[in-house]
Amino acid sequence: MTTRPRIGVMLPRDLPAHRFTPFAREAERLGFDDLWLVEDLGFRGGFAQAAAALASTERIRVGIGILPAAVRNVAYAAMETATLEQLFPGRVDVGIGHGMPGWLRRAGCWPDRPLGFLTEYADTLRALLAGGTAQGLRLDPSAVPDRVPPLLFGVRGPRSLAAAGQHADGTILAEPATPEYARSALSSIAPERSHTLVAYNVGVVRDQESDALAVARPGLEWIGEPDWAPHLAPLPFAAELAELRARSVDRAAFARDLPDEWVRRLALAGTADQVRDRIAALGDAGVTASVFIPVGPDPLAALGELAAVL
Numbered sequence: 001m002t003t004r005p006r007i008g009v010m011l012p013r014d015l016p017a018h019r020f021t022p023f024a025r026e027a028e029r030l031g032f033d034d035l036w037l038v039e040d041l042g043f044r045g046g047f048a049q050a051a052a053a054l055a056s057t058e059r060i061r062v063g064i065g066i067l068p069a070a071v072r073n074v075a076y077a078a079m080e081t082a083t084l085e086q087l088f089p090g091r092v093d094v095g096i097g098h099g100m101p102g103w104l105r106r107a108g109c110w111p112d113r114p115l116g117f118l119t120e121y122a123d124t125l126r127a128l129l130a131g132g133t134a135q136g137l138r139l140d141p142s143a144v145p146d147r148v149p150p151l152l153f154g155v156r157g158p159r160s161l162a163a164a165g166q167h168a169d170g171t172i173l174a175e176p177a178t179p180e181y182a183r184s185a186l187s188s189i190a191p192e193r194s195h196t197l198v199a200y201n202v203g204v205v206r207d208q209e210s211d212a213l214a215v216a217r218p219g220l221e222w223i224g225e226p227d228w229a230p231h232l233a234p235l236p237f238a239a240e241l242a243e244l245r246a247r248s249v250d251r252a253a254f255a256r257d258l259p260d261e262w263v264r265r266l267a268l269a270g271t272a273d274q275v276r277d278r279i280a281a282l283g284d285a286g287v288t289a290s291v292f293i294p295v296g297p298d299p300l301a302a303l304g305e306l307a308a309v310l
Contacts, residue, residue: 005283007310008034008063008291010200011053012299013043020049021056023300028060030307034093036063036200036291041103047080054088061091063291065172065198066154068099069121070109075137078128085129085145095172095198096122097154100227115160122151122167152196156230161188170196173231175293176223176266177201179285180234186286196288202267203292205305209270213260216269219295221255223266237262268292272308279309 009032011023027035035053039046046064053062067077077096084092098118104110111117127134131144153164154172164171171189173182177199189195202219206212224232224245232238241262248254258266268275268290279290294302 003283003288005199005279005287006033006289007279008032008036008061008198008289009203009303009306010036010038010291010293011049012294013038013040015299019300020052023303024053024056024060026300026303028057030303031310032060032307034061034063034289034291036065036198039064039067041100041107047084050084050092051087054084054091059091061093062088063093063095063152063172063198065093065095065152065200066097066099067095068104068109069096069118070099070104070111070114071107072096074121074124074135075128078125078137078139079143081125081149082129082139082143082145085147085149086143089146090149093150093152093170093196095152095154096125097172098160115163118153118155118160119163119167122153126151150196152198156185156227158188158230161185162190165189165191165195168195170198170288172198173200173287175200175202176220176228176231177282177287178231178235178265179281179287181231182282182285182287184230184234197286198289198291199282199287200291200293202269202295203275203306204267204269204295204302205272205275205308207271209274210260212269212271213263215296216267217255217258217263218252219293220258220263220266221251224254235265237265275309 009027037049046067050062050064098114124134129148150169152170152172153168202216204212204216224241268278282290292306296302
């Protein structure tokens with residue numbers, strides 16, 4: 001029997017600052033297992049968000065997903081990570097990845113060898129957190145945590161996923177993370193030891209499925225763009241979706257024309273029982289942590305609705 005995945009929720013990257021800690025506290029009060037934070041260019045820093053969320057809660061695990069490795073000097077990333085682990089032991093997960101190439105090029109830090117850079121970065125970060133010396137660097141013994149927190153790769157594509165299986169404790173699958181995509185990703189990851197698989201998905205829970213699908217649809221407006229090809233390839237309607245994207249005049253038109261059946265497959269949207277079944281299907285596919293991305297005008301209200309599946 002497959003173990004039910006942990007159920008988490010993502011703190012919206014554009015949530016007004018005065019609602020940040022209320023959102024984190026409410027996620028904990030409602031019983032979510034995990035709270036995930038986003039570090040996207042132009043929004044908010046991952047370490048600062050994690051520290052605020054951890055300090056304002058007592059139980060919930062906090063995941064940073066993801067830190068673009070090329071932006072974060074590895075010695076300073078080790079210092080920040082070690083500090084979080086020492087202050088809030090056993091409650092933090094750290095996701096690292098390539099980052100979005102366009103964003104990093106604009107910031108002037110896209111590496112020449114992205115995959116090689118990421119794997120070397122992860123190995124160095126782990127060594128420093130364990131108290132070792134790497135690249136002539138080390139943490140002072142007083143700063144070394146009692147344990148190395150889980151380091152996850154937030155990547156896609158077969159070569160990067162294979163590297164996650166070799167160099168990371170887990171992998172973050174950005175949305176849409178369907179059961180088909182989870183199985184495909186795990187075949188590339190091919191982990192030889194325990195490996196966490198975190199799946200992000202747009203989430204909406206309503207009493208009527210039609211209402212949930214309508215709210216979820218705008219949250220899928222960017223799906224079908226080239227970077228998301230690995231997510232869609234395992235789906236039987238991948239070619240049709242690509243055709244719809246190509247003939248749509250803009251993202252809004254694309255989202256409006258998505259068939260309900262595609263929305264059901266691309267999001268965790270429906271009644272509480274329907275969404276529980278979808279999460280169970282993710283668990284059967286190897287997902288160990290399912291993370292809702294709340295959508296709609298009121299994130300705190302959405303949080304309460306999503307909690308119906310717990």
